Amino acid sequence: MAQYVGAIDQGTTSSRFIVFNKAGSIVSVGQKEHEQIYPRPGYVEHDALEIWRNTQAVIQEALAQKGLKPQDLAAIGITNQRETTLIWDRRTGKPLHNALVWQDTRVDPIVEDFAKDGGYDRLRDKTGLPLASYFSGLKLRWLLDNVPGAREKAASGDVLFGNIDTWLVWNLTGGVNGGCHITDVTNASRTQLMNLRTLDWDEEILSLFNIPRACLPQIRSSSEVYGEATDNLAGVPIAGILGDQQAALVGQACFKQGEAKNTYGTGCFMLMNTGETPYPSKCGLLTTVGYRFGQGKAVYALEGSIAIAGALVQWLRDNLGMIEKSSDIETLARSVEDNGGVTIVPAFSGLYAPHWNSHARGLIGGLTRYATKAHIARAALEATAFQTREVLDAMTKDTGIIATELRTDGGMVVNELLMQFQADILDVPVVRPKVIETTALGAAYAAGLATGFWSGTDELVQNWAVDKRWTPAMDASRRERLNALWNKAVSRSLDWAD
Numbered sequence: 364m365a366q367y368v369g370a371i372d373q374g375t376t377s378s379r380f381i382v383f384n385k386a387g388s389i390v391s392v393g394q395k396e397h398e399q400i401y402p403r404p405g406y407v408e409h410d411a412l413e414i415w416r417n418t419q420a421v422i423q424e425a426l427a428q429k430g431l432k433p434q435d436l437a438a439i440g441i442t443n444q445r446e447t448t449l450i451w452d453r454r455t456g457k458p459l460h461n462a463l464v465w466q467d468t469r470v471d472p473i474v475e476d477f478a479k480d481g482g483y484d485r486l487r488d489k490t491g492l493p494l495a496s497y498f499s500g501l502k503l504r505w506l507l508d509n510v511p512g513a514r515e516k517a518a519s520g521d522v523l524f525g526n527i528d529t530w531l532v533w534n535l536t537g538g539v540n541g542g543c544h545i546t547d548v549t550n551a552s553r554t555q556l557m558n559l560r561t562l563d564w565d566e567e568i569l570s571l572f573n574i575p576r577a578c579l580p581q582i583r584s585s586s587e588v589y590g591e592a593t594d595n596l597a598g599v600p601i602a603g604i605l606g607d608q609q610a611a612l613v614g615q616a617c618f619k620q621g622e623a624k625n626t627y628g629t630g631c632f633m634l635m636n637t638g639e640t641p642y643p644s645k646c647g648l649l650t651t652v653g654y655r656f657g658q659g660k661a662v663y664a665l666e667g668s669i670a671i672a673g674a675l676v677q678w679l680r681d682n683l684g685m686i687e688k689s690s691d692i693e694t695l696a697r698s699v700e701d702n703g704g705v706t707i708v709p710a711f712s713g714l715y716a717p718h719w720n721s722h723a724r725g726l727i728g729g730l731t732r733y734a735t736k737a738h739i740a741r742a743a744l745e746a747t748a749f750q751t752r753e754v755l756d757a758m759t760k761d762t763g764i765i766a767t768e769l770r771t772d773g774g775m776v777v778n779e780l781l782m783q784f785q786a787d788i789l790d791v792p793v794v795r796p797k798v799i800e801t802t803a804l805g806a807a808y809a810a811g812l813a814t815g816f817w818s819g820t821d822e823l824v825q826n827w828a829v830d831k832r833w834t835p836a837m838d839a840s841r842r843e844r845l846n847a848l849w850n851k852a853v854s855r856s857l858d859w860a861d
């Protein structure tokens with residue numbers, strides 16, 4: 364009998380394939396970064412064919428590491444950067460344009476146009492989302508309007524739309540030879556085209572945005588057997604799909620109402636399980652689908668999305684050449700006692716939750732002749748912690764639930780300076796689990812639940828274990844002083860661009 368479950372984790376910066384055992388521990392990992400393409404200010408693109416090639420390569424790498432064969436895998440799950448938007452030709456399998464990455468702001472003018480009639484929240488009740496360049500619907504409209512011939516072919520079903528999950532499943536299940544054109548409810552809930560209550564594409568929104576239904580994938584649950592993989596996973600059931608932030612919610616075993624996690628990757632995303640009805644936000648959070656297992660009811664979540672977290676560390680590395688590797692930031696930041704008065708607001712794609720200000724732009728404030736690159740490194744890490752505090756404050760206001768601890772995961776949580784500062788600035792303990800690859804784990808759980816590899820969520824809760832806990836150690840007056848400075852810097856960054 365197969366002893367493992369595999370998960371493809373296709374993130375903003377890299378693709379991974381991780382093999383897990385029944386205890387939810389990692390058996391082997393393949394990982395490969397892909398190119399970030401920035402053709403103009405505000406534009407962020409990925410080459411979807413490179414992503415597919417990397418996905419095949421990392422599957423091979425992880426299997427080879429332990430001499431595994433496809434038959435050793437009971438199922439595979441897929442989790443992905445959400446919202447990133449792609450169209451391709453059903454007959455050739457070729458993308459018609461680079462994928463528009465979730466951070467891409469080129470549709471801002473279209474957002475403004477739609478907001479003129481009814482405001483930014485006109486689709487909130489149906490979709491849980493404000494009008495913003497972040498989501499897929501208007502990105503898809505841009506592609507259909509700007510790629511010659513795309514709209515006509517989309518209307519006849521010859522051009523297909525997908526987020527990265529859909530693209531990977533289509534390729535994995537045969538591509539031009541009859542690949543499945545599907546997505547799951549969590550990814551669909553990020554398009555701004557799905558109605559949160561019917562869990563189907565919303566005809567009114569499709570007609571408002573002028574999107575032909577024929578190019579959209581079928582919406583399925585997050586945990587069921589969708590088909591069998593071909594290629595280097597031939598015969599393995601594909602049985603789980605979750606957007607990466609929802610996958611982390613599942614990987615952190617947040618199955619009870621009120622349980623929450625915060626994932627620190629390229630961006631930073633806090634999700635709280637809010638149960639079986641959509642929970643509206645008055646404080647700038649998103650209402651989204653958390654997961655839906657098989658024919659069970661959908662479970663919803665409140666989400667605080669932060670566009671730039673680890674991406675700021677990458678920017679210091681790649682654009683300023685301040686560090687060689689992302690992990691060097693901790694040593695540099697630790698070489699000084701504090702931020703030396705420097706504050707960074709990384710509003711590179713505007714500011715998401717709770718501000719939703721697309722005209723905000725990044726700034727570095729508080730500079731004096733005293734400031735060094737070490738102070739900037741420290742301020743860069745602190746920016747993630749301050750943004751998380753804004754989101755947690757919004758969660759508390761919206762739900763009345765006061766957090767007793769924050770479960771963390773993602774690539775940045777190896778940074779212990781950040782973890783301590785996070786606990787200090789929240790005045791809430793921060794907990795890191797043994798497995799921080801919770802995104803991949805969540806997708807593996809979804810696939811393993813569908814195929815009976817795991818018996819149910821109780822078994823998954825048993826798998827969760829603490830690695831380390833940080834308790835708040837900052838005095839209240841210092842915390843409030845630092846927060847006031849952060850709020851001042853944010854107010855200066857808002858409405859910067861025309």
Ligand SMILES: Nc1ncnc2c1ncn2[C@@H]1O[C@H](COP(=O)(O)OP(=O)(O)O)[C@@H](O)[C@H]1O
Nearest residue numbers: 374375376628629673674676689690774775778
């Ligand atoms: N030691 C570190 N300290 C701070 N940030 C880090 C560290 N190691 C990695 N990162 C950041 O974490 C991010 C990668 O995390 P990951 O969860 O793999 O992201 P994603 O899924 O968005 O591709 C990168 O933006 C990188 O700069």
Ligand SMILES: O=P(O)(O)OC[C@H](O)CO
Nearest residue numbers: 374375444445628629630
């Ligand atoms: O790939 P990540 O981890 O940066 O996550 C991206 C999010 O899904 C965007 O909504």
